[in-house]
Amino acid sequence: MSKQSERRVILETRDIVKQFPRVLANNRISIKLHENEILSLLGENGAGKSTLMNILYGLYTPTSGSIHLNGEEVQFHSPKDAIEKGLGMVHQHFMLVDPLTVTENIILGAEPGKGGTIDYKQARKEVVELSEKYGLHVNPDAPVETLSVGIQQRVEILKALYRQAKILILDEPTAVLTPQEVDELFQVISELRKGGVSIIIITHKLEEVKAISDRVYILRGGEMVGERITADTTTAQLANLMVGRDVVLTVEKKEKKAGDSPVFQIEDLRVLNIKKFPAVDGLSLEVKPGEIVGIAGVDGNGQSELAEAIMGLLPVENGKISHLGEDITQLTTKQRISRSISYVPSDRQRFGLVLPMTIGENIMMGYHDRPPNSKGLRLNYSYINSHAEELSKSFDIRTPDVQNPAGKLSGGNQQKVILAREFSRDPTFLLVSQPTRGLDVGAIEYIHSQILAMRDNNVGILLISLELEEIFSLSDRILVLYEGKIVKEFKPEETTDKQVGFYMTGGKE
Amino acid sequence: MDLKKLKPVFLAVIIVFAVVGVTLYMGTYFSGLLFILLALVLYAAFRYYYDGKEVLISLLKKGLQGLMVPVIGIVIAIIIGAVVMLISNYDPVAAYKALFYGAFVRNWHISVLNAAPLMFTGLSVALAFHAGLFNIGAEGQYYIGAMAATYLGLYVKLPPFLSLALIFILAGLLASAWNIIPAVLKVRTGAHEVITTMMFAHIARYLSPIFIRANGGDPATSTHAYVTTELPESNWLPRFNAFLPDANYRLHVGILIGIVVALLVYYLLYYTKVGFEIRAVGENKDAARAQGISIGRSILIALLIAGFLAGLAGVNQVVGLDHKLYQNLDANYGWNGISVALLAGSHPIGVIFTALLWGALDAGGQYMARVTQTSNSIVEIIKGIILFLVVAKYIYAYVGNRIRRARKKRRAEAKEAV
Numbered sequence: 004m005s006k007q008s009e010r011r012v013i014l015e016t017r018d019i020v021k022q023f024p025r026v027l028a029n030n031r032i033s034i035k036l037h038e039n040e041i042l043s044l045l046g047e048n049g050a051g052k053s054t055l056m057n058i059l060y061g062l063y064t065p066t067s068g069s070i071h072l073n074g075e076e077v078q079f080h081s082p083k084d085a086i087e088k089g090l091g092m093v094h095q096h097f098m099l100v101d102p103l104t105v106t107e108n109i110i111l112g113a114e115p116g117k118g119g120t121i122d123y124k125q126a127r128k129e130v131v132e133l134s135e136k137y138g139l140h141v142n143p144d145a146p147v148e149t150l151s152v153g154i155q156q157r158v159e160i161l162k163a164l165y166r167q168a169k170i171l172i173l174d175e176p177t178a179v180l181t182p183q184e185v186d187e188l189f190q191v192i193s194e195l196r197k198g199g200v201s202i203i204i205i206t207h208k209l210e211e212v213k214a215i216s217d218r219v220y221i222l223r224g225g226e227m228v229g230e231r232i233t234a235d236t237t238t239a240q241l242a243n244l245m246v247g248r249d250v251v252l253t254v255e256k257k258e259k260k261a262g263d264s265p266v267f268q269i270e271d272l273r274v275l276n277i278k279k280f281p282a283v284d285g286l287s288l289e290v291k292p293g294e295i296v297g298i299a300g301v302d303g304n305g306q307s308e309l310a311e312a313i314m315g316l317l318p319v320e321n322g323k324i325s326h327l328g329e330d331i332t333q334l335t336t337k338q339r340i341s342r343s344i345s346y347v348p349s350d351r352q353r354f355g356l357v358l359p360m361t362i363g364e365n366i367m368m369g370y371h372d373r374p375p376n377s378k379g380l381r382l383n384y385s386y387i388n389s390h391a392e393e394l395s396k397s398f399d400i401r402t403p404d405v406q407n408p409a410g411k412l413s414g415g416n417q418q419k420v421i422l423a424r425e426f427s428r429d430p431t432f433l434l435v436s437q438p439t440r441g442l443d444v445g446a447i448e449y450i451h452s453q454i455l456a457m458r459d460n461n462v463g464i465l466l467i468s469l470e471l472e473e474i475f476s477l478s479d480r481i482l483v484l485y486e487g488k489i490v491k492e493f494k495p496e497e498t499t500d501k502q503v504g505f506y507m508t509g510g511k512e
Numbered sequence: 513m514d515l516k517k518l519k520p521v522f523l524a525v526i527i528v529f530a531v532v533g534v535t536l537y538m539g540t541y542f543s544g545l546l547f548i549l550l551a552l553v554l555y556a557a558f559r560y561y562y563d564g565k566e567v568l569i570s571l572l573k574k575g576l577q578g579l580m581v582p583v584i585g586i587v588i589a590i591i592i593g594a595v596v597m598l599i600s601n602y603d604p605v606a607a608y609k610a611l612f613y614g615a616f617v618r619n620w621h622i623s624v625l626n627a628a629p630l631m632f633t634g635l636s637v638a639l640a641f642h643a644g645l646f647n648i649g650a651e652g653q654y655y656i657g658a659m660a661a662t663y664l665g666l667y668v669k670l671p672p673f674l675s676l677a678l679i680f681i682l683a684g685l686l687a688s689a690w691n692i693i694p695a696v697l698k699v700r701t702g703a704h705e706v707i708t709t710m711m712f713a714h715i716a717r718y719l720s721p722i723f724i725r726a727n728g729g730d731p732a733t734s735t736h737a738y739v740t741t742e743l744p745e746s747n748w749l750p751r752f753n754a755f756l757p758d759a760n761y762r763l764h765v766g767i768l769i770g771i772v773v774a775l776l777v778y779y780l781l782y783y784t785k786v787g788f789e790i791r792a793v794g795e796n797k798d799a800a801r802a803q804g805i806s807i808g809r810s811i812l813i814a815l816l817i818a819g820f821l822a823g824l825a826g827v828n829q830v831v832g833l834d835h836k837l838y839q840n841l842d843a844n845y846g847w848n849g850i851s852v853a854l855l856a857g858s859h860p861i862g863v864i865f866t867a868l869l870w871g872a873l874d875a876g877g878q879y880m881a882r883v884t885q886t887s888n889s890i891v892e893i894i895k896g897i898i899l900f901l902v903v904a905k906y907i908y909a910y911v912g913n914r915i916r917r918a919r920k921k922r923r924a925e926a927k928e929a930v
Contacts, residue, residue, distance in 0.1 A: 024916065066920070316801060337804030348802055357796040368792060369803035372785055380784045 010037035012074070013201060014059070014170055019068035021054050028054040030225045031068070036170065041192060041202045043212040043233070045245055046222035047443030049413070052205045055222070056172050059203075060092045061085040091163025092172040095179075097155050101148035105141050106130045109162050133164055138194040152302070153184035157191065164200070171195065172203045177211055181301055182471065182504035189215050207245070207443065209238040221245055246444050256455060261294035261479065264328075266463035267432040272322035274305070274312040274487075281320070282308035284487040290432065290463040295454070297478030297495075298467045301507050305487035306467050307349065310436045313465075314346050315339050326432055340369050345430035347421055349437035349467070351414075355421045358410030362402060363391035365409045366424045391423075398423040399449065415446030422453055433457055436467040451477060471500045485509055519562060526554045538767050539752035539759040540621050578862075581908060582855065585901035586869075593894040597886065607886040614879025615872035621760040622878075624767050625833060627871030629654070631770035632825035633849025634856065634863040635777050636818040640705075641858040642781055643814035644794035649694070649709025650822035651846025652716035657687040657823025659723045661830040662837040665743035666727060672746045679747065680769075680827055687823020688816045690716060695815040699808035705815065717841055724839050738839035749832040764832035771864055773824065778860040780817075790814050822846060851895070854903050870895070 061079030348354035536544025640647035660683035694708035728741030752759035856862030877891030
């Protein structure tokens with residue numbers, strides 16, 4: 004790899020420091036990007052990767068330190084400056100206007116034409132040329148809302164290339180993609196490199212780093228903890244650097260035989276989404292005590308509607324939901340909660356917690372109407388807070404005081420508050436949706452082990468996740484959800500992620 | 513000696529001091545301030561002894577932090593008011609002297625009289641805010657309460673305190689019923705309460721002239737066309753001069769009821785299930801619903817209680833101050849309640865103080881205008897600026913960040929220079 008050092012350095016940061024109120028997000032970070040290189044920036048959430056990239060892209064001003072482009076010091080006051088100097092960024096959440104076409108989205112803000120007019124013909128031609136040059140195949144006339152997530156990402160990349168980007172920053176590019184789409188993305192990245200673009204990938208996924216990048220910087224707690232040539236390192240080494248201790252990459256799952264009679268059943272369920280479109284249609288499944296049933300699927304195939312229907316938050320159009328042999332289709336959410344059904348929602352800040360309320364209040368919420376949390380009309384705060392203190396010890400919620408608002412906790416600790424609430428209610432059936440979204444390796448490890456402990460306690464668990472890895476490492480059975488239906492069932496040890504991915508994207512035998 | 517056992521006794525002593533102090537002070541006996549201060553000092557000692565130093569310090573810190581923004585807002589508003597007066601050729605020193613003397617000393621009883629209805633409407637708006645609702649129609653609920661109190665006051669004949677209690681409760685319930693349709697519309701169809709309660713307020717306000725004519729204000733039989741017959745004295749709210757002989761003869765105990773109701777609202781919001789559900793729904797509907805809390809029920813309850821509280825403002829004016837209903841569509845107690853609630857950050861205890869401040873500024877403004885011939889509108893300008901500076905809290909965050917950043921930069925430069 005001696006070639007690396009001979010290559011020209013095109014982008015460099017020197018001793019970047021970024022101090023936020025109370026948080027030192029970047030502490031003297033220096034990185035170098037060579038021409039035609041694919042560079043990874045690896046780190047857990049909160050390690051300072053995104054801060055560094057936002058500084059590079061002109062969204063933040065560094066507290067101290069400098070940025071050098073082609074050996075010259077530059078200062079970006081806004082993304083506009085960065086774009087002008089040839090930097091492009093593809094955010095984790097796409098910044099596209101859904102009803103507009105691909106071409107319109109790409110030229111938005113940089114429209115060709117004279118005066119107030121837009122030369123659409125010219126624009127379309129340029130977009131087609133660009134997509135052919137880099138092998139980024141898209142239909143230039145399709146409205147963005149009709150495209151899959153993978154294709155939308157291409158549009159984002161094209162948007163950057165259209166603005167003459169020579170350096171492309173990709174923020175968690177595979178977070179929303181299926182395995183097939185990930186492969187295609189990697190191909191696109193190689194094409195881009197051939198076309199003379201240098202790339203920085205921000206990620207916390209080790210496989211990704213290994214699969215695609217030439218070199219990797221590892222950040223932890225705002226500090227640079229290492230730089231490796233990817234070919235010379237292993238995922239285990241990278242993981243240890245990233246977390247700062249030895250990590251178990253996969254949780255240990257004990258053999259366990261599930262019970263015989265199902266604890267939870269859905270028959271021929273049909274649920275309409277807000278647009279009155281059947282998001283779940285003819286779905287049936289059952290969960291036995293002591294097993295984890297994983298629902299694999301691409302986002303938007305009915306996951307959230309399924310979860311909400313199970314909890315009584317969306318009306319059921321047709322079909323039957325039963326718990327412990329009794330029909331609960333018409334019960335209210337409150338009644339379901341009282342029946343030892345627990346729910347860990349996917350969007351913890353929207354559906355899981357009331358952020359301005361205290362940790363104690365969040366833990367008792369739902370059971371606030373019964374003793375010992377309340378007597379008559381009055382809430383018993385001395386019990387509520389002491390109970391919350393006990394649970395924060397047993398669930399490792401790190402907070403100085405359970406009377407602090409839940410919003411002050413980190414994402415991992417917020418999720419632990421929800422787990423503490425739901426798991427401490429002795430559920431017989433547990434609905435877990437995206438339990439580790441956006442969490443770091445340490446928190447994921449903990450949450451997975453807690454879910455498995457519930458399973459070993461004979462709880463029936465339905466796990467909905469967009470992370471195939473998570474589905475594989477936890478599930479006893481995998482159900483593939485596609486367009487509101489279960490299209491295939493697998494045993495995790497008898498299949499591969501490629502095979503599951505094939506059915507997730509609508510593949511048929 | 514076991515002081516632990518004396519805890520309730522200690523607390524009871526503090527409460528007695530506080531009650532005596534507040535009663536005296538509201539009755540224009542300024543010696544009451546001593547009792548209030550004594551109660552505060554004793555309370556601090558109480559917390560220090562039973563909970564420890566840290567609890568007391570964090571309590572004081574929280575209190576000071578809460579006061580920071582309003583105090584800064586008031587100071588800046590006073591300065592800007594002075595500038596306005598200078599430009600328009602008034603003497604700010606004389607004017608402010610008159611304003612504060614009038615508001616807090618000379619005409620303190622008028623301040624208190626002004627504050628009582630604002631306390632109720634302020635609580636009404638504040639409570640609705642906690643449920644994420646804007647009860648902009650408090651003005652209308654005020655008129656319903658006032659009309660109901662007048663009607664009941666004219667025709668109910670029961671032993672004095674019983675009939676007063678009945679008037680307060682029934683008139684409050686009627687005002688709360690005035691919010692039923694907006695509440696049901698909100699729950700069933702999502703119709704925005706700002707629109708519906710506002711429209712209902714309009715209806716209620718213009719019902720009052722009709723009501724007045726029907727209850728004694730008939731031009732053919734009455735000497736005054738725009739006022740109802742006077743309530744029998746047995747249905748009047750007691751006045752301070754019944755037990756504090758030097759108190760102004762108009763000063764009634766409505767303010768004390770307001771303070772008690774504020775404490776009850778505080779208790780309701782922070783210590784009961786209903787209040788918890790209201791706050792949860794107000795802060796995050798989705799999470800509340802996922803935990804089985806009925807959003808519709810909480811919205812309904814919050815709007816009904818809000819209507820009840822605003823109605824009490826009307827009752828207070830009729831049985832306390834006027835003893836009849838005047839045709840006065842510009843009292844604006846409902847609208848001003850919104851300012852009072854905003855200024856208090858929707859905190860029920862805060863409403864006690866902001867209502868008194870608003871009432872005092874009005875009273876002081878009138879005195880100032882009379883004594884120094886300074887235009888009364890200065891007071892409205894000051895009120896507007898205070899409200900702006902308190903509600904626009906992000907200004908402080910912005911300024912704070914700027915100052916911190918500049919300080920850090922200076923420190924970094926100093927380091928480099930070394």
